[in-house]
Amino acid sequence: MKHSLKITLILLLIFLLAQFIGLGIVYKYIDPVKSAETGETEFQDLPLLGERPEVQENFSWLHIMIIVILGTILMLALIKYNLKWIWKGWFLIAVLITLLIAFSSLMWIEVAIPLAIILAIWKIFKPNVIVHNLTELFIYGGLAAIFVSWFNLLSASILLVLIALYDAYAVWKSKHMITLAQSQAKAQVFAGLLIPYKFGKKVVKKGKKKLKGKKEMVRTAILGGGDIGFPLIFAGVVLKELGVWQSLVIPWFACLGLALLLWFSQEKKFYPAMPFISAGCFVGLGVVYFISFLL
Numbered sequence: 039m040k041h042s043l044k045i046t047l048i049l050l051l052i053f054l055l056a057q058f059i060g061l062g063i064v065y066k067y068i069d070p071v072k073s074a075e076t077g078e079t080e081f082q083d084l085p086l087l088g089e090r091p092e093v094q095e096n097f098s099w100l101h102i103m104i105i106v107i108l109g110t111i112l113m114l115a116l117i118k119y120n121l122k123w124i125w126k127g128w129f130l131i132a133v134l135i136t137l138l139i140a141f142s143s144l145m146w147i148e149v150a151i152p153l154a155i156i157l158a159i160w161k162i163f164k165p166n167v168i169v170h171n172l173t174e175l176f177i178y179g180g181l182a183a184i185f186v187s188w189f190n191l192l193s194a195s196i197l198l199v200l201i202a203l204y205d206a207y208a209v210w211k212s213k214h215m216i217t218l219a220q221s222q223a224k225a226q227v228f229a230g231l232l233i234p235y236k237f238g239k240k241v242v243k244k245g246k247k248k249l250k251g252k253k254e255m256v257r258t259a260i261l262g263g264g265d266i267g268f269p270l271i272f273a274g275v276v277l278k279e280l281g282v283w284q285s286l287v288i289p290w291f292a293c294l295g296l297a298l299l300l301w302f303s304q305e306k307k308f309y310p311a312m313p314f315i316s317a318g319c320f321v322g323l324g325v326v327y328f329i330s331f332l333l
Contacts, residue, residue, distance in 0.1 A: 040303040041259045049233050049259055050293055056175050057289035060270040063179030064186055066143035079278040081187045085142040090187050098188040099197040117221045126162055129227045134158040136180030165226045174231055178267045186274035194275040198316040201268050205312035216308050229263035265311040272319050284326045291322030
């Protein structure tokens with residue numbers, strides 16, 4: 039088992055919360071009037087950003103894969119040349135936009151804007167575990183609210199398969215995903231969940247004396263942001279194409295795939311989560327179709 043039972047359960051619980059909060063955010067952006075007029079799921083404009091870019095649904099997976107690959111190359115370059123200020127600025131903008139989109143679906147825009155600004159700055163420049171994981175619960179809902187409209191069920195399924203293959207290659211073969219995760223965690227601008235085992239005082243020996251230093255995280259369980267965002271986008275597309283209850287089935291099976299990975303994996307080894315999460319999503323979709331057939 040990769041982590042202790044307590045840490046594993048906390049990680050799975052936060053993963054599930056992020057999925058369901060995200061689906062709620064996506065649902066809030068559905069325009070019921072336009073949807074009734076067209077007979078298809080239509081979405082409201084995004085706050086401050088306006089209309090989403092028009093993308094051919096059947097090929098939307100290609101756009102996302104290009105974004106992922108280019109983003110990875112850029113991140114590796116920033117790490118290599120130690121350009122943390124560009125890295126943090128880029129991350130700050132991304133967090134601010136996604137939080138603003140998420141909060142605007144839940145509260146007045148006048149409240150959402152300052153709240154998003156405060157939490158984004160806090161997260162990047164004064165990071166702590168509570169603020170970090172709290173904002174992670176909403177970030178991926180904001181992300182899904184942007185991208186779900188790009189996809190149909192076929193293109194979302196293709197994306198899950200490609201991301202699973204890419205994740206496996208990036209962890210087991212090239213190992214650059216491990217480099218990214220470690221560098222992000224060290225720089226405290228990690229995109230994903232960070233669950234520390236405990237907080238302790240760093241003890242520095244000086245002769246026979248022990249000097250207590252600042253607090254530091256002793257050991258931390260992590261889950262990458264893509265492992266949260268991609269199954270949420272898939273579940274959001276199920277919401278868009280099939281319906282509400284159908285979409286609520288998907289996170290449970292995505293979580294089951296993640297749980298099996300954490301249960302059977304070994305401590306201190308790195309594993310790609312997306313192959314297991316993607317498999318869970320597809321099993322969940324199969325269950326949805328089976329229940330629909332029975333009904």
